[in-house]
Amino acid sequence: MSTAIVRPMKRPGTGRLGTPVELDTNFFPASLPSGLVISQYAVSIYRQPKQGSSSAEMENVASTQPVVWNKAIFRAFLRRNQRALGRTLAYDGRSICFASKEVSRDCLAVKFPLTVDRDGNEARQKPGETAKIEQVAVEIKHANYLKFDDVLSGRVGDSLFNQYLTAVDVVISASHMTSHVQVGRSFYNASGAKPLGRYSVTASAWRGFYQSARLSPSGLLINLDESYTAFWNRGGEPLINLVRDANNGRDLNPKDPRAVRSITSTLKGLKVRAVHTGITYRVFGFSSKGAGQITFEVDGERKTIADYFHSAYGIRLRHPNLPCIKTQPKKETYLPMELLEVSEKQRLMGKLSEDQTRSIVKIASTRPSNRRTAAVNTMKQLNHSNDPVCKDFGIQVKPKMIGVRARVLQTPFIRYTDKVVKPERGAWKAPRDRCHQPGNLFSWAVINTSDLRERDLAHFLKELCTRAASAGINIPNQKPKIVQMRRNSRVDSEMRTLKHDFDTIESLRVKGARLQLIVVIFDRRDTDMYNSVKRTGDIELGVPSQVLLKKNLISDRGLSMFCDNVLLKMNAKIGGGNFKALRYQDKGSVKRNHMTDPTFINYPHIVLGADVTHPMAGDSNPSVAALVGSRDSYMGQFSGAIRNQTGRKEVITELGDMFKEVYSRWYAGFGKRFPAAAIIMFRDGVSEGQFEEVMQIEVAAIRNACLQISSSWKPKITYIIVTKRHHARFFPRSQSSGDRSGNIDPGTVVDTGVVSSQFYDFYLNSHAGIIGTNKPAKYTVLVDENNTPVDALQGYIFRLAHCFQRCSRSVSMVNSAYYAHLLAFRGRAYHKDNSDSGSVSSSHSIVPSAPKFHRYVENILFFL
Structure with a gap:
C-alpha cells in the first residue's frame, strides 16, 4: 500500500x-518557424515470412530489423516515389517518419513494392548471379500532428514531450545518413580513422559527432559533441586476417577452446560477405574442426567442406585446417573463413582488448580547447540552416556556442585522525598518521601466481608495511604467509587451502584473528582468474582479496605512492575508514556566501x-x-x-x-x-x-x-x-x-x-x-x-x-x-562465462538467483 x-x-x-x-x-541555439506543425507518420516495412511460417502474408519487420537495413529500403522507397509523395520525409530508421506538410493522401495506406538485396539496397536479379534478393514493401499511415508552438509554450504533457524532440533529432540528422554510420544519436565516418592497438588490421577508432535536440527554459538547443567509437577496419579485408590479428597475430587453432571462446566473443555478429557468391552472413561461432575434416552428405555422397568447394566452385582451399565460420545461431552450417571478407562500415560490438581500450581512451581524450574547436567546426560543416531537409522544415541553428552562468x-x-586538510583543485595530500579510522590487519596471506622474484616480493611487502605504519594502520605480522602457486594448481584451490590452514593452525593467526585478507599477485590482467578470486573470497570463504599486478611491484619509482593507494583499499576492506x-x-559559523x-x-x-x-x-x-x-x-x-x-x-x-x-x-x-x-x-x-x-x-x-x-x-x-x-x-x-x-x-x-x-x-x-x-x-x-x-x-x-x-x-x-x-x-x-552461448537472456528465461555475500564481508567495502 x-x-x-x-x-x-x-x-x-x-x-x-x-x-x-x-x-x-x-549547446547551440536553434529556432523553429512560428506555427510549425509537423506531420508524423507510422512506417511499416513488409517482407515475406520465413520458411516454415504458418502465415502466407507479408510481415511488418520494421521494428525488428537493423536500422541500416530499414534506412536503405526507405531511401529506395523515396527515390521511387518522391514525386508522388510530394514532400521530403525524415525517417528515424524504425517506425516513424516526419514531413513538414502533409503528404499526398493517395500515398497513404498503400504498400509500395521493392526488390532489394540482403543489405536493403534496391537490386535486380541478373543472369548468372546467385546473390539473394527478396521482395519487400513500404507503407506509411498518418499518425499525429506535432504543433511546436504547444511544446515551446509548455502546453504539451510530459508523455508527449520527447516526441517533439525526437522529430527535431530526426530532421537535423536526415541529410548525413548516407555519408555517416549512425550509432544511437552519434554519426561516424572513416575519415581520419586511427588504428587501435598493435594490430591495425583488426579495428580502428572512427571520429564522429553526437547531436541531440534539448529544450531548456531559454528555448530549443542543439547539443553537439565530439565522439569516438571502434569500427572494424576497412571493408573488403579478408576475414582470415581479422581473426589472426584478433588472436594476437596467430592462426586460430580449433583445438584451443579458450582462444576459440575469446575470438567468438569478439567477432559474434560480425557481418561478412562470401566472395564466391556475394551473399552476406553473420558470424555466430567457429567449428571445432577444420574444413578438411568436417564432412556432410551431398547427393548421397559424404564430402569434406574442402572437397565440396573444389568440386562445386573450383576453389582449392589454402587453409583446410583452420576452423570454419558458423553462419546460423542454431544450425550447424559452416563456411571456410578464407572465402569471407569483412563487410564495410561495421561497428565493433564485442569487448575491446586492453590494448584497444587504452588506445581509444587516449585518442578520445582531447583537451578542452580542442574539443571546443571541434564542436564549433563540426556545427559549421553541418550547416543546418542551409541543409535542404532542415530548410524544408524551417529549422535554423546558429554555429556559436552559448554561454552560461555557473558557480564554483x-x-x-577533509579530516584524518587529528588533522584537517583542505583540497586544492580536487585533490589533497594526506598527513602522517592519516587514517581517520585505521584498521587492524592481524592475519593475512599472499598468493603469488606470477614469476615475481622472492626478493622483489619481500621488498614490496616491506614498503607496504612501512607505509601502513605511516598511515596508522596496524599490521603486527609484517611477514605474512606466502604461497607460490604451482604451475598446474588453481588460485581458488590455493585460497581454500589458506583459509583451512588459518582456521586450523593457531600459529598462523595473530591474536587469534581469522584470515582477514588475501593479496593475490598476477603476471598480467586475467579476467577469468580475477573473477575466480572474487567469487571464492566474497561468497565462499568470506575473505576480502586484493589483486595486484607484478609490473607495479618491481620498480622503486612510484612504489611508495602505489603502496599508499593499495592501503586505501586494504584499510576499507578490513572495515577501516580512511578519511x-x-x-x-x-x-x-555559517556566513553569507558559505555553503550550508x-x-x-x-x-x-x-x-x-x-x-x-x-x-x-x-x-x-x-x-x-x-x-x-x-x-x-x-x-x-x-x-x-x-x-x-x-x-x-x-x-x-x-x-x-x-x-x-x-x-x-x-x-x-x-x-x-x-x-x-x-x-x-x-x-x-x-x-x-x-x-x-x-x-x-x-x-x-x-x-x-x-x-x-x-x-x-x-x-x-x-x-x-x-x-x-x-x-x-x-x-x-x-x-x-x-x-x-x-x-x-x-x-x-x-x-x-x-x-x-x-x-x-x-x-x-x-x-x-x-x-x-x-x-x-x-x-x-x-x-x-x-x-x-x-x-x-x-x-x-x-x-x-x-x-x-x-x-x-x-x-x-x-x-x-x-x-x-x-x-x-x-x-x-560471480556469473559463469556465457558469452559464447547462442542465446540471449529474455523475459522468458529463468533468471538464476544471485549468490549471497559471506557474512564476514557483508558489512564492509569488500568490493572497493
Missing part, C-alpha cells in the same frame, strides 16, 4: 552560493546508491542490480546487496528486499536504534525516457519496504537520478578561470541556461581534470520530501564526492552511486 507519485517535482529555484563564473558550453562551490575540509569530509558548519548543510543530516538518515549493469550483446547472463547503503554518519563504510534480474531490464525488480537488507545493517550499527528519519537515494544508469517509470516503481518499493519493517515508519524520501552518459561539456572563458588541464574547476555547478525545462536538474563538476575534457555528473531530483534547499543539496552532493574511500581526490559523482556501480560489476564476476 503506497501513494502513487503523480509526476516528478518541479524546479524549486536555482542556487546562489559559490563564486560566480562565466562558461561556454557545447566552497570545497569541504571523512567535514560538514560545512563544522568549520565555524541539509537539515536532514542532523537526524538519523541513510544514503543509498543503486545501479543496474547489463550483459553485452550475445551474453545470456542476466542483468545485475546493486544497492548500497551507508553504515555510518560520515559516509565512510557502506554495505551492499545484489540481485540478478531479466537481461536489459532497468527497473530494479527486488529493490524492496534489497533495501531491507542494507537497512538492517545500518540499523544494527547505531546503538540507540533510532529509525532513519530520511532516505536519500542516488540512482545511477537511468535514461531520461525511463525517469518516471523507474521513479514510480522504485520509490513505491522503498515505501512499501518501510511499512513492512514498521507500519508506523514513514521516512521522508529524496530520490535523485545520477547521469554520466550525457554529452554536455563546459569550457572556461579564459585560461585563468580553469584548472591546469584547461578544464572547469571542481565544484562548478550549472543550474541555468542549458538545464531541462521539464525536470529539476543541474550539472556538477566535482572532480579535477587530468587528461581530456571533464564530464560533469548531471543530477535530476525527481522526489524531495525533505524539501532540501537548492544550495544545501548541491553542497551536500559535492561533499559526498569527497568521501570516496579509494583515493585522496574528489570523484566525478556522489560516492554511493560510484559504489553501486562497482558492486554491480562485481556481481557480474
Whole structure:
C-alpha cells in the first residue's frame, strides 16, 4: 500500500552560493518557424515470412530489423516515389517518419513494392548471379500532428514531450545518413580513422559527432559533441586476417577452446560477405574442426567442406585446417573463413582488448580547447540552416556556442585522525598518521601466481608495511604467509587451502584473528582468474582479496605512492575508514556566501546508491542490480546487496528486499536504534525516457519496504537520478578561470541556461581534470520530501564526492552511486562465462538467483 507519485517535482529555484563564473558550453541555439506543425507518420516495412511460417502474408519487420537495413529500403522507397509523395520525409530508421506538410493522401495506406538485396539496397536479379534478393514493401499511415508552438509554450504533457524532440533529432540528422554510420544519436565516418592497438588490421577508432535536440527554459538547443567509437577496419579485408590479428597475430587453432571462446566473443555478429557468391552472413561461432575434416552428405555422397568447394566452385582451399565460420545461431552450417571478407562500415560490438581500450581512451581524450574547436567546426560543416531537409522544415541553428552562468562551490575540509586538510583543485595530500579510522590487519596471506622474484616480493611487502605504519594502520605480522602457486594448481584451490590452514593452525593467526585478507599477485590482467578470486573470497570463504599486478611491484619509482593507494583499499576492506569530509558548519559559523548543510543530516538518515549493469550483446547472463547503503554518519563504510534480474531490464525488480537488507545493517550499527528519519537515494544508469517509470516503481518499493519493517515508519524520501552518459561539456572563458588541464574547476555547478525545462536538474563538476575534457555528473531530483534547499543539496552532493574511500581526490559523482556501480560489476564476476552461448537472456528465461555475500564481508567495502 503506497501513494502513487503523480509526476516528478518541479524546479524549486536555482542556487546562489559559490563564486560566480562565466562558461561556454557545447549547446547551440536553434529556432523553429512560428506555427510549425509537423506531420508524423507510422512506417511499416513488409517482407515475406520465413520458411516454415504458418502465415502466407507479408510481415511488418520494421521494428525488428537493423536500422541500416530499414534506412536503405526507405531511401529506395523515396527515390521511387518522391514525386508522388510530394514532400521530403525524415525517417528515424524504425517506425516513424516526419514531413513538414502533409503528404499526398493517395500515398497513404498503400504498400509500395521493392526488390532489394540482403543489405536493403534496391537490386535486380541478373543472369548468372546467385546473390539473394527478396521482395519487400513500404507503407506509411498518418499518425499525429506535432504543433511546436504547444511544446515551446509548455502546453504539451510530459508523455508527449520527447516526441517533439525526437522529430527535431530526426530532421537535423536526415541529410548525413548516407555519408555517416549512425550509432544511437552519434554519426561516424572513416575519415581520419586511427588504428587501435598493435594490430591495425583488426579495428580502428572512427571520429564522429553526437547531436541531440534539448529544450531548456531559454528555448530549443542543439547539443553537439565530439565522439569516438571502434569500427572494424576497412571493408573488403579478408576475414582470415581479422581473426589472426584478433588472436594476437596467430592462426586460430580449433583445438584451443579458450582462444576459440575469446575470438567468438569478439567477432559474434560480425557481418561478412562470401566472395564466391556475394551473399552476406553473420558470424555466430567457429567449428571445432577444420574444413578438411568436417564432412556432410551431398547427393548421397559424404564430402569434406574442402572437397565440396573444389568440386562445386573450383576453389582449392589454402587453409583446410583452420576452423570454419558458423553462419546460423542454431544450425550447424559452416563456411571456410578464407572465402569471407569483412563487410564495410561495421561497428565493433564485442569487448575491446586492453590494448584497444587504452588506445581509444587516449585518442578520445582531447583537451578542452580542442574539443571546443571541434564542436564549433563540426556545427559549421553541418550547416543546418542551409541543409535542404532542415530548410524544408524551417529549422535554423546558429554555429556559436552559448554561454552560461555557473558557480564554483566552497570545497569541504577533509579530516584524518587529528588533522584537517583542505583540497586544492580536487585533490589533497594526506598527513602522517592519516587514517581517520585505521584498521587492524592481524592475519593475512599472499598468493603469488606470477614469476615475481622472492626478493622483489619481500621488498614490496616491506614498503607496504612501512607505509601502513605511516598511515596508522596496524599490521603486527609484517611477514605474512606466502604461497607460490604451482604451475598446474588453481588460485581458488590455493585460497581454500589458506583459509583451512588459518582456521586450523593457531600459529598462523595473530591474536587469534581469522584470515582477514588475501593479496593475490598476477603476471598480467586475467579476467577469468580475477573473477575466480572474487567469487571464492566474497561468497565462499568470506575473505576480502586484493589483486595486484607484478609490473607495479618491481620498480622503486612510484612504489611508495602505489603502496599508499593499495592501503586505501586494504584499510576499507578490513572495515577501516580512511578519511571523512567535514560538514560545512563544522568549520565555524555559517556566513553569507558559505555553503550550508541539509537539515536532514542532523537526524538519523541513510544514503543509498543503486545501479543496474547489463550483459553485452550475445551474453545470456542476466542483468545485475546493486544497492548500497551507508553504515555510518560520515559516509565512510557502506554495505551492499545484489540481485540478478531479466537481461536489459532497468527497473530494479527486488529493490524492496534489497533495501531491507542494507537497512538492517545500518540499523544494527547505531546503538540507540533510532529509525532513519530520511532516505536519500542516488540512482545511477537511468535514461531520461525511463525517469518516471523507474521513479514510480522504485520509490513505491522503498515505501512499501518501510511499512513492512514498521507500519508506523514513514521516512521522508529524496530520490535523485545520477547521469554520466550525457554529452554536455563546459569550457572556461579564459585560461585563468580553469584548472591546469584547461578544464572547469571542481565544484562548478550549472543550474541555468542549458538545464531541462521539464525536470529539476543541474550539472556538477566535482572532480579535477587530468587528461581530456571533464564530464560533469548531471543530477535530476525527481522526489524531495525533505524539501532540501537548492544550495544545501548541491553542497551536500559535492561533499559526498569527497568521501570516496579509494583515493585522496574528489570523484566525478556522489560516492554511493560510484559504489553501486562497482558492486554491480562485481556481481557480474560471480556469473559463469556465457558469452559464447547462442542465446540471449529474455523475459522468458529463468533468471538464476544471485549468490549471497559471506557474512564476514557483508558489512564492509569488500568490493572497493
